[in-house]
Amino acid sequence: xxxxxxxxxxxxxxxxxxxxxxxxxxxxxxxxxxxxxxxxxxxxxxxxxxxxxxxxxxxxxxxxxxxxxxxxxxxxxxxxxxxxxxxxxxxxxxxxxxxxxxxxxxxxxxxxxxxxxxxxxxxxxxxxxxxxxxxxxxxx
Numbered sequence: 805x806x807x808x809x810x811x812x813x814x815x816x817x818x819x820x821x822x823x824x825x826x827x828x829x830x831x832x833x834x835x836x837x838x839x840x841x842x843x844x845x846x847x848x849x850x851x852x853x854x855x856x857x858x859x860x861x862x863x864x865x866x867x868x869x870x871x872x873x874x875x876x877x878x879x880x881x882x883x884x885x886x887x888x889x890x891x892x893x894x895x896x897x898x899x900x901x902x903x904x905x906x907x908x909x910x911x912x913x914x915x916x917x918x919x920x921x922x923x924x925x926x927x928x929x930x931x932x933x934x935x936x937x938x939x940x941x942x943x944x
Contacts, residue, residue, distance in 0.1 A: 815862035821901065823868060823888075823890060824903070827871075827888055828849070831872045831930075832926075847922075849906075851904065851905045855901070860899075862890070862892055871889045872886055874927075875887045875932045875935055881917065881927060884904070884905055884926075888902075
């Protein structure tokens with residue numbers, strides 16, 4: 805879209821993050837984690853970190869495809885990492901976006917876990933080949 809193009813006539817840097825965010829929402833919804841479910845439960849996803857590697861240009865009017873894979877999570881799903889890969893229409897990988905996130909209780913405004921039934925759905929999302937379970941560090 806024209807609104808996503810910068811002065812260098814390619815996709816602006818923040819548009820990559822927009823594509824990744826929409827892909828994450830689509831992924832969650834595909835596995836039954838719809839916005840209405842989160843709203844009813846008073847839970848929502850948040851990000852702690854977002855890192856982008858820009859590999860190739862995406863030009864105006866190019867069509868992109870975005871993949872999402874869970875690369876790391878705690879067994880209870882309370883903390884997680886997702887890798888997105890953005891491909892141009894010629895199947896060239898244009899960017900890699902890694903995010904680390906968690907779930908927030910939108911009423912108490914503090915970190916929480918998903919209820920067991922929702923975590924079961926979340927854990928059904930695609931896992932990367934290098935997926936690793938994140939084991940919390942013991943408190944001293």
